[in-house]
Amino acid sequence: MKIVFRIVLFAALAALGIWLWTVLFPNPEKVIRKRLLELARTVSYSSSEGDLTRLAAARSVGGFFSTNVELNVELPELGQRNSMDRDEITQAALLARSRAGGVRVRFPDINITVAPGRQSAVADLTVEASVSGEHDSIVQEMKFTLRKIDGQWLITHVETVHTLSGLPQFHFRYFELCSAAGSFHS
Amino acid sequence: MKLKVVTAQDQAGQSNAGGKQPRMPRWLRIMVFGRKPKATLVRVAVLIIASFVVFRFILLPIRVEGISMLPNYQDRSWNLVNRLAYFRHEPQRGDVVSIRLAGPHVMYLKRIIGLPGESVAFANGRVLIDGEVLDEPYEKLHCDWNCPPVKLGPNEYYVVGDNRTMPPEFHKHGETPRSRIIGKLLL
Numbered sequence: 001m002k003i004v005f006r007i008v009l010f011a012a013l014a015a016l017g018i019w020l021w022t023v024l025f026p027n028p029e030k031v032i033r034k035r036l037l038e039l040a041r042t043v044s045y046s047s048s049e050g051d052l053t054r055l056a057a058a059r060s061v062g063g064f065f066s067t068n069v070e071l072n073v074e075l076p077e078l079g080q081r082n083s084m085d086r087d088e089i090t091q092a093a094l095l096a097r098s099r100a101g102g103v104r105v106r107f108p109d110i111n112i113t114v115a116p117g118r119q120s121a122v123a124d125l126t127v128e129a130s131v132s133g134e135h136d137s138i139v140q141e142m143k144f145t146l147r148k149i150d151g152q153w154l155i156t157h158v159e160t161v162h163t164l165s166g167l168p169q170f171h172f173r174y175f176e177l178c179s180a181a182g183s184f185h186s
Numbered sequence: 187m188k189l190k191v192v193t194a195q196d197q198a199g200q201s202n203a204g205g206k207q208p209r210m211p212r213w214l215r216i217m218v219f220g221r222k223p224k225a226t227l228v229r230v231a232v233l234i235i236a237s238f239v240v241f242r243f244i245l246l247p248i249r250v251e252g253i254s255m256l257p258n259y260q261d262r263s264w265n266l267v268n269r270l271a272y273f274r275h276e277p278q279r280g281d282v283v284s285i286r287l288a289g290p291h292v293m294y295l296k297r298i299i300g301l302p303g304e305s306v307a308f309a310n311g312r313v314l315i316d317g318e319v320l321d322e323p324y325e326k327l328h329c330d331w332n333c334p335p336v337k338l339g340p341n342e343y344y345v346v347g348d349n350r351t352m353p354p355e356f357h358k359h360g361e362t363p364r365s366r367i368i369g370k371l372l373l
Binding site: 108109110111124125126128136137139140141161162163164165 | 251252285287288289290291292294296345358359360361362366
C-alpha cells in the first residue's frame with residue numbers, strides 16, 4: 001500500500017513539474033498560435049459595437065505588431081505601401097471598423113516554423129473573413145513573420161501568398177473554396 | 187421435496203421484484219448490443235477507427251462554397267476528395283482537384299487545364315494549350331476571356347474554375363505547384 005501511495009505521489013509530482021515547466025517556459029509555437037488566434041478575435045467585430053469599444057479594440061490590434069511593420073500585401077486600400085507603423089495600423093483598424101457592418105475573422109490553418117534561436121518565427125496561415133450580410137467569405141493565404149521583442153511575439157512582416165500565381169489574389173466578391181467538413185463554419 | 191432449477195432469467199426477475207433497476211427487454215438488448223456484446227464492442231471500435239482513418243486521410247469530406255465551379259458543382263454542395271487519387275499517377279487534364287492554402291481546412295476547388303511544361307492562354311473565351319484550342323465539354327457557361335500565354339514550369343499545373351462568366355481578374359485561376367494539389371474530387 002505504501003509503495004502504491006509513493007508511486008501515485010511521484011506521478012502527481014511529476015505531472016505538477018511538467019505543468020509548471022510548460023507554464024514557466026511555454027513552447028513558442030503554442031504561444032504564437034494563441035496570439036494569432038487572439039489577433040483574429042480582436043480584429044473581428046459586430047455591427048452593434050460602440051465607439052469606445054471600437055477604439056479600444058483598434059488600439060489593441062496595434063499591440064500585436066512591432067513599431068514598424070514591413071508589408072508586402074496586395075490590398076487596394078493599402079496601395080503600394082511597404083511599411084506601416086503601429087499608429088497607422090491602429091488608424092487602419094479603426095477606419096475598417098467604422099466602414100463595414102461587422103466582420104468575423106478566422107485563421108482555420110496556421111503553420112508555424114520557429115527559427116533555431118527561438119527569437120523569430122514564420123506563420124503561414126489561411127485568413128477567412130466573413131462580412132455580415134454577405135453570402136461569400138474572403139479567403140487569403142498570408143505569411144506573418146514574428147519576432148520576440150521584450151518577451152512578446154510581435155508581427156514584423158506581413159505578406160500575401162500567391163496560392164495560384166499569375167493574377168492578383170485578393171478579391172472581395174468572387175471567391176471559391178471548399179473546406180473540410182467538421183472544422184469549417186460558414 | 188421439490189427442486190427448482192433457478193435460471194438466470196429467474197434471478198433477473200427476482201432482482202426486478204426487489205424494486206431495483208428495470209431490465210431492458212431482451213429484443214432491445216439484442217438490437218442495441220447484439221447477441222455477443224463484446225464482439226459488438228470490438229466491431230464498433232473497428233468502425234470508429236476505420237471511419238477516422240478513411241475520412242481523415244483518404245476521403246476528405248468537403249463542402250463546396252462559391253460559384254466558380256458552376257454549373258457542375260453547386261454552391262453549398264457536399265463532396266469527397268480522394269487523397270490517394272494521385273498515388274500511382276500524376277494529375278490529368280480535366281481533373282477537378284482541391285488545392286490547399288495554408289492547410290487542409292480551407293481549399294480551392296478547380297479544374298486542371300494545363301499540364302507541366304505547357305503554355306496556357308485564353309483567347310475569346312477559348313483555352314489555348316501550346317496554341318491549340320482545348321475542347322472543354324464541361325464548360326457550359328461561355329466567356330470572352332483574353333489572357334496572355336503562361337508557360338508552366340516542370341512541376342506546375344494550370345487550374346481554373348468552370349464558371350468563367352465573371353471577368354478574369356475576379357476569378358481565381360493560375361499556376362499551382364504539384365505539392366499544393368491535395369487530391370481529386372470523387373463525385
